[in-house]
C-alpha cells in the first residue's frame with residue numbers, strides 16, 4: 001500500500017478519526033503561498049504583542065517557519081486530530097462551581113497521543129513496502145509543545161478550517177479536538193488542500209468572549225484571554241478588578257468561544273473518555289462539598305492529583321491564585337442562592353479561606369486569598 005493511505009488507515013485504527021498529510025516542498029512552493037500567508041500572520045501577531053508573556057512563541061519563530069529545524073529530515077507532515085470530551089468539566093453546577101476547560105479532563109493528552117502515534121508509526125513501518133530507492137522510514141512525533149504551527153498544518157492538510165475563534169474546526173466533529181503531527185522523512189504526494197471556512201456570517205464566538213479577547217474574527221489577543229491568564233500566566237495577572245470578575249468561575253482554561261460555536265452543539269459527541277476531574281451534577285450540598293474539597297486540598301494533594309493530568313502545567317501557586325479568584329467571584333451567588341450562612345459547612349468555608357490566606361506563601365496567591373477573605377466579610381456584613 002502507498003504510504004499515505006497506510007498512515008491514514010493505521011491512524012484511524014488507533015482512534016484518530018481525522019488525519020491527512022502535506023508535503024513540505026509542495027507547501028513551500030505553493031503558487032498561492034498559503035503557508036507563507038500563515039507565517040506572515042504569525043509574525044504580525046507576535047509583533048503586535050498578542051502573545052503576551054509567552055516568550056517561547058517568539059524564541060521558536062524560526063522553527064515554526066521551517067519544520068526541518070525541528071526534525072532535519074522532514075519531507076512531509078502527517079496531521080491528526082483527536083476529539084476530547086464535549087461534556088463540561090469540574091463544577092457540579094457550571095454556574096457556581098469551579099470550571100476547568102474540557103481538554104483538561106482525563107490523563108495528560110501529551111503522553112497519550114505521543115504513545116499512540118508512535119505505535120501508529122511502528123505499525124506503518126512494519127507494513128510499508130518502500131520503493132527500492134527510498135530510505136528507511138524515520139519520523140518525529142509532535143504534540144502541542146513542539147515549535148510547529150499546528151493549526152496551520154492541520155488546515156493545509158485538509159483536517160478542517162481555522163475558525164473565527166482561531167481554532168481548527170472540523171465540519172462534523174467541531175473544535176473540541178487535540179491536534180498532533182508526525183514529521184516524516186518521506187514524501188506523500190499531497191499538497192495544500194485546505195477546506196473552505198464554514199463560519200459564514202456567524203460571530204457567536206466573538207460575542208461570547210466576556211473579555212473581548214477575540215479582537216477581530218480569527219485574531220486573539222492573549223493579553224485579554226481567560227485561558228491565557230489561568231493557564232499560562234504565572235505571578236501577577238496585571239489586570240483590572242473588573243477583568244478579574246469576568247473570569248467568573250474558570251479555574252484553568254476557558255471554553256466560552258468554543259461553547260458558542262454551532263459546530264460544537266452536537267451533544268454527547270466523543271464523550272468516550274472517562275473524565276477524571278469532578279463532573280457530578282449537583283445539589284447545594286454537592287456544590288458546597290465541591291468548594292470545600294478544593295479549599296482543603298494541600299499543595300501536595302494538588303501535586304498528586306495533577307501528576308498524570310494535563311493540568312500539571314498549572315503550578316500549585318498559580319492554581320491557588322486561580323482558585324482564590326474563582327471563589328471570590330462565586331461567593332455572592334453561593335451565599336445568596338442558598339442562604340447557607342448558618343450551615344456548618346459554610347462556616348467551614350469561611351474558616352478555610354482565612355487559613356488559606358494565612359498559610360499561603362506565594363505573594364500573589366496570598367493577595368488573592370486576602371481579597372477573597374475581604375469579599376466574604378463584605379457579603380456577611
Ligand code: B12
Pocket residue numbers: 037038039041042045046054057101102103143144145146147148149150151152162165166167168169175176177178179180218219220222225227228231232252253254255257
Ligand atoms: C500559544 C497557544 C495558546 C495561547 C494563544 C492562543 C492562540 N489563539 O494562538 C492561549 C494560552 C491563549 C491558548 C488558549 C487555548 N488553546 Co492553545 N495553543 C497555543 C499553541 C501552543 C500555539 C498557538 C500559536 O502558535 N499561536 C500563534 C497565533 C499567531 O495563532 P493564530 O492567531 O490562530 O494564527 C495562526 C493560524 O490560526 C493562522 N490563521 C489564523 N487565521 C487565519 C486567517 C487566514 C486568512 C490565514 C491565511 C491564516 C490564519 O495563521 C497563524 C499562524 O499559524 C498551540 C499548539 C501549537 N504548537 O500550535 C495550542 C493550541 C492552538 N491550543 C489549543 C487549545 C485546545 C486551546 C484552548 C481551547 C484551551 C482552553 N480551553 O482553555 C484555548 C483556546 C483559546 C483560543 N480561542 O485560541 C489547541 C487547539 C485545537 C484546535 N481545535 O484548534 C492547540 C492546537 C493545542 C493542541 N495540540 O491541540 N493557546
